[in-house]
Amino acid sequence: MNAVSAVFADSATMLRRNIRHTVRNPVTLFNGIVMPLFVMLLLVYVLGGAFDIGVKYVDYATPGLIIMTIGYGISATAAAVNSDMATGAINRLRVMDVSRAAVLNAHVIVTTLRSLVAVALIIGAAFLLGFRPEASFLQWLGVAGMIVLTVVALGWLTVAFGLAAKTPENAAFAVVPLILLPFLSSAFVPADKMGPGVRQFAEYQPFTPIIETMRGLLNGTPSAASAITAIAWCIGLTLVGYLWARATFTKRA
């Protein structure tokens, strides 16, 4: 077997294992699916009525909820990567000549798949709550593409966090900013309604253009400017996460 097909075969094997981990670990499922649903109900039914933003709140909040769902899903990835390092599983794999790429790819891929399932459920729930997007089929594909780009970027960052952290607890803690950042973006209230300082932060942090891109697509009024900024952020974060993860893996394993 040549090197490239070995990486594919090993990635598939590791992915199968990670999928089993996901479905057999109730905490992962709870964090990834139940928590975002809960926050969604909280925002739409409890808090949303208080925000006067000119449009139906569930229509406004859904793009932000999608991002938040991704954030909740990835904390499991950080912990999983870290426990692989701590338990010696990685050492065994290295002596078996399983490539670094296969181990790390599998974590990013399973994170992406898990997030896509959770996001699909959240969008389904949004429909039940009255979400009525205007997007055409192509615009829906654009939304899907934006989601995948975001998950891959956050996935690589999280894998790097997981590798760099000393303990699984630290690893899970390291991704807390990724869960909190959407609240400091235009996810749930428009940035121009925020206080000074916070507003500027919200305007320039990566989640705002990502969310605005999806919001535009879902409303049927896509914005090229925010899409370009969003894609640039995703590519940049993916690169940082990937290079950092690779360097940390080599150093630690």
Added chain:
Amino acid sequence: MNSSAISVSSLRKAFRDKTVLDGIDLEVRAGTIFALLGPNGAGKTTTVNVLTTLLTPDAGRVVVAGHDVVTETRAVRAAVGVTGQFASVDDLLTGRENLLMMADLLHLPRAEGRRIADRLLDRFDLVDAANQRAQSYSGGMRRKLDLAMTLVGKRQITFLDEPTAGLDPGSRRTMWEIIRELVADGMTIFLTTQYLEEADELADRLAVLDQGRIIAEGTAEELKHQIPGSHVRLRFADRYELDVARRVLQGSTKDDEELTLRVPGDGGVKSLRALLARLDEHSIEVEELSVHTPDLDDVFLALTGQAHEEAIAQ
């Protein structure tokens, strides 16, 4: 065939400015069990990590299964298996799934992987637990599964880093039996342990590692002879015989209450024969004779204690 499975010369390894291995030489013959003994922090795991390509040596030459660990890493990896100190079984997978995952990572055909998994489950007495998740396994079962995972591939050399640490005596004996069977099948075993009893039971040769240096090397018997403490104990029927023997055998110490005499010696057959000849010569009747050699615990404490005193003296 090259009869040397592992050959290490002047191996050095430091982490930042802390020297962990300070010039190690080892020679392990193929088809034997070699035990590396040492207290915590002596550098045992570091040695295993260098020998299994997980760490690169700073200096020295390390040849494993005929291949240099630095320049022929892949060939070394293809020849060795490692069962680490912390059982690296996957808790959320079942025993069988763990084994099948190894088979997949070794790119074995599916049917062959299944056959090997079934055979290993049977051999390690894990058939009943095969479809349970490893998180429900006892410590002994986890170690067995861990070793079985290492054995999915055909390995010439298996490294066992503290294979019985934390196991109950029954599980430990089972592990020993398995290790002996592996060697009987022609495998070479390199094990590290803190248990001297384990090294004594299993190892053909052993080395004592302390503070990054090999401070003793040889068979268990050779090591036991290296340190004082060997003696012959003679028991007599009465005080008279005891006193006669005490006068004849210089350097001996008597115990009047027990009616015994302790005669220092090297524990070897030659000196024992000489002792018996001397007793015959003086027509001394001995009720009971026993030879006492220090066990490896004595050796270990004496050797590591010495090294520490020397280090302090310097």
